[in-house]
Amino acid sequence: MAKKKKVSTKNLERLAECYRQINDYANAAEWYGKLVAMPDADPVDELYYGDMLKSLGKYDAAKTAFQQYARKNNQARLVENKIAGCDAAVQWMGQPTRDDVRNVARLNTAKSDWGATWYPNGIVFMSDSLFRDQLAPGSKVNKNNYGRTNDPYYKLYLADSSKYGNVYLSDLSSMFNQYRYHVGPVAFDNGYQTAWFTVTEPDRRIATVKERIEKVTISGNRRLELYVSKKDSNGKWAQPTAFAYNKPEEYSVGHAALSKDGNILYFTSDMPGGLGATDIWYSERQADGSWGTPRNCGPTINTADEEEFPTIGADGDLYYSSKGLVGMGGFDIFKSNGSKAQWTTPENMRYPVNTSGDDFYLVSREDGSGYLSSNRVGGKGDDDIYSWYTPQKMDVIPLPRPVLEIPFEATVCPQYYDACIYLYNRQRNIGWCFIATPGRTITIMLEKETDYVIRITPAGNQPKDSIEFTTRGLKGTDVLKKEICPENKIMKEPVNQRLPIHEKIK
Secondary structure: OOOOOOOOHHHHHHHHHHHHHOOOHHHHHHHHHHHOOOOOOOOHHHHHHHHHHHHOOOHHHHHHHHHHHHHHHOOHHHHHHHHHHHHHHHHHHHOOOOOEEEEOOOOOOOOEEEEEEEEOOEEEEEEOOOOHHHEOOOOOOOOOEEOOOOEEOOEEEEEEOOOOOOOOEEEOOHHHHOOOOOEEEEEEOOOOOEEEEEEEEEOOOOOOHHHHHOOOOOOOOEEEEEEEEEEOOOOOEOOOEEOOOOOOOOOOEEEEEEOOOOOEEEEEEOOOOOOOOEEEEEEEEOOOOOEOOOEEOOOOOOOOOEEEEEEEOOOOOEEEEEOOOOOOOOOEEEEEOEEOOEEOOOEEOOOOOOOOOOEEEEEEOOOOEEEEEEOOOOOOOOEEEEEEEOOOOOOOOOOOOOOEEEEEEEEEOHHHOOOEEEEEEOOOOEEEEEEOOOOOEEEEEEEOOOEEEEEEEOOOOOOOEEEEEEOOOOOOOEEEEEEEOOOOEEEEEEOOOOOOEEEOOO
């Protein structure tokens, strides 16, 4: 009998990475699961394994993977939000918001359709799989396929919004769809006289003589660029011009969004000076009509991970997707109020707007209706367009900013190292997960007159111990100090004297 050939770690890594890149979570999780069992696997593979499990909604297994990654690589802080997102997802699915989210089946295909936004008498969206017999006479379908998925490139299409049976589709304009590679999404000004859209172009760099001799492979990355088109005197879209800060040989610039007055342009980029993999940036219109030097929207919006797909809602709020904040899956949709680099704390739109999959590109109207895009379970294709409606102007109502006046400090005994120390606010139904590591002090500000519980969940296990305590009756001059050990005590001391007063936790 022939011996079964052993698969190398490198080949497992390549296979898992391919599935991850095309968002095939199930196959990616299967192969990452095999990969992390290899003794020479890259530490980051454990992190990717957790991400794939989380995107499948396997939150307990994902938490275990994240905890193992933190323990092996001393990266507890890196995965805190990921673990907290697993806990939040279970809670939010059990307490869904009043938002009504439905698949717009008449626009979706078996492949990928997303980026829907309004246009006079219609809806503009992106698709990679429209067939010629679905389109109006004269419309085109790009025959060149995208190598990564073997699907056609995205183009922009206009759907007649008055048709609720067989949808009538046409190319938005040859001025947009003239480009060979991906085109979209597009953002319009309030009067639909200006359109900013994203174009994907290949890395045009040619290998140097030295690189050819050394057989260095040019990446072939396709980076994003922004273009703008304006309507001419005949109401036709004019030849687009490139955004002044495009630099595809070095970085991407895409996913435009305009402020309500049209004077601030928000976009996604991985240009130098950012805080993470991709950030939300902005540029201001100058007195002469040009656009100013891009500036980062700052750490309230951006994280060390990915932030993309900004849009400006009818209320002027920023909607965008993040992988770095506490969320249910891959990309979650968040909302923040402000402008430029001054923003309120982003609010997760929760379930059913967000799911374990990627949820992104939410657009809204004043009546509380809108569209979003998602690859959630139950869709018609890879990415689908969903309608979104909230009975009130905004269903996700920001809670009043709490009065945070009680400092809390905790150290963890060695018996609980690598465990998730989950601090839960009973009144607000929110919590935080801290990974216990040697020498770390957990610090956080607690609300007055509030009941809390600490749950200790060792890596890979179910919750083991819980500790109840309260801030009721405490003053702003008190500091709660805690050693989280099998024998639980809590200390309260004045800030100015730091003298411990012992009190049993009840």
